[in-house]
Amino acid sequence: MNDDWICGRLGEDEPWALGAVNPPVFENSLFTFETAGDLAEAIKDEDERYVYWRGTNPTVDLAQRKLAALERAERAKCFGSGMGAISATVSSLVSGGDHVLVLGAIYGPTTQFLRYLEKFGVTHTHVGDPAGLDSAIRANTRVLYFESPSYMSYRVVDIPAVTAWASGNGLVSVMDNTWSTPLFQKPLTMGVDLVIHSLSKYVGGHSDLVGGVVAGSAELIRPIALTEYQLYGAAMSPHDAAKVIKGLRTLPVRMAAHQERGLAVAAFLDRHEAVRAVHHPGLASHPDHELARRQMAGFSSVFGLELDTDERQVVAAFLDGLKVFRIGVSWGGFESLVAAPALTTEESVRVTMGIPVGLVRLSVGLEPADTLVEDLALALEGVVRLA
Ligand SMILES: Cc1ncc(COP(=O)(O)O)c(C=O)c1O
Structure with missing residues (x-):
């Protein structure tokens, strides 16, 4: 599908109520059900059904559908900040005793978060160049994390080469694609498993929004949506989702x-x-x-x-x-x-x-x-x- 169409119109084929050109902002902290049984059913599927705003919201959902389509992903989950997306994603992929490999320079607070994980027994190693990956990988390495272009140095990572290496070694690859926006680079088509954006930058575009997103396969996004999204509570608000939708239009x-x-x-x-x-x-x-x-x-x-x-x-x-x-x-x-x-x-x-x-x-x-x-x-x- 054409990116310009996705940005402007995807998910908006039918006119909104009263012929409005913009979607309604669903300012609802909760949604109600006809019967107790209906609520019980919905809660089983809380990452897809509208139950409570900390889990799902229709306005946020529309932003997610557009972002997933732009990244050629099955699913996307929006967060209250880029760091919300980063911390939830990394947390979902590791357990105590695991190790994360970081390639190239990355956003400072992402490194700070990896240091924070040390208190739960998750360690990490920074590698400057892909040539160093083979000697840095350990038996307990689970994740390869990188940005391209890399933070502040703007060096470019050969994405197909490093993701082939990561999947060959059984690692999940995670890439922060904020610099390029989903228009200028599509990491999932080059083998990346999960792609992250701070929406606070170009996607928002008007310096009036802090938000984040992670996109990838339904298999990888569902556990994040059900667990880290719900428990860390870095939910995106419907007002901010409306700003994401507005940012995407232009x-x-x-x-x-x-x-x-x-x-x-x-x-x-x-x-x-x-x-x-x-x-x-x-x-x-x-x-x-x-x-x-x-x-x-x-x-x-x-x-x-x-x-x-x-x-x-x-x-x-x-x-x-x-x-x-x-x-x-x-x-x-x-x-x-x-x-x-x-x-x-x-x-x-x-x-x-x-x-x-x-x-x-x-x-x-x-x-x-x-x-x-x-x-x-x-x-x-x-x-x-x-x-
Ligand atoms: C490359 C990159 N990733 C992630 C973030 C974090 O995003 P946020 O500020 O929305 O939490 C930033 C913020 O500056 C960033 O520059």
Whole structure:
């Protein structure tokens, strides 16, 4: 099925009541039944039937059906945040004594969650490169977890190769696909078992939503929906599901604009004397560009820019010099954002992760590309002066 159709219309073939173009928001914490027997029947199937909002809700269900279709998954489950989806998914796959393999750089709180699992006897190992997987796997390894492009470094993982390795070794592979959105990359078609998104980024797109989703086979999603979803309680609210549905309606056109503007800004920076490197997999200069083109249908607009400096105050002055880019965490919204790990990450963590002092993350929003380039050019003049 066509992605544009899925985003705009899937699950909405019949007009809503009164001819409304948008679905109703089912603001119901519970649903009632004709008989006690009907309720007893519904509870047996609580991940599919509407019983109580912490388990299921029709508005959330519609968002889930669209996201599952976009990821070519049998089922999807939406959560109250990306971390809700990540923690529930990993928890569902491991028991005390198990081991998780992590490939490449991943979102910081995901690593923190894996560290948290140590108190339940679940251990993990970080491997920088696929070449290290064979020596890191153990008899008790259950899960291979990764992002592609990887967090902050924007290196691209050869998804078919690593998932073939994972399934050959009996592991469940889990991939965070937030960077690409379900439009630009479909990991399940390349062998990934479970794909996760923070919906707080491009899918929401308006910086007014925190949400997450996991998608995959019905066999893997059902236990998550019945157990971790219900017990951890990170349920998505119907209001947030309505925002997901709204975000999806315009996702294809927004992503086309993000891609175009992101690449224009990255190309400008790639030629600038105050810039050591630009880490954007859509640039021909990126070491994984060919691989990225093979497995991705497009490029989002979050990337790393390495300033030609090792001084924190130069990085801070660069951020302060920007007038259109706003300083803040998160990414994928309509507004351009900038953040610098050297100014916000604990020093020992920055060094362990191999993040240079001069690394800055840009999230290119929907402002005109020439306005963004002008803003960056002025702030970079300051970097050249201070060098
Ligand atoms: C790559 C990635 N995955 C997951 C998350 C977590 O998502 P949320 O903030 O919705 O919990 C983030 C948040 O920044 C992220 O950048």
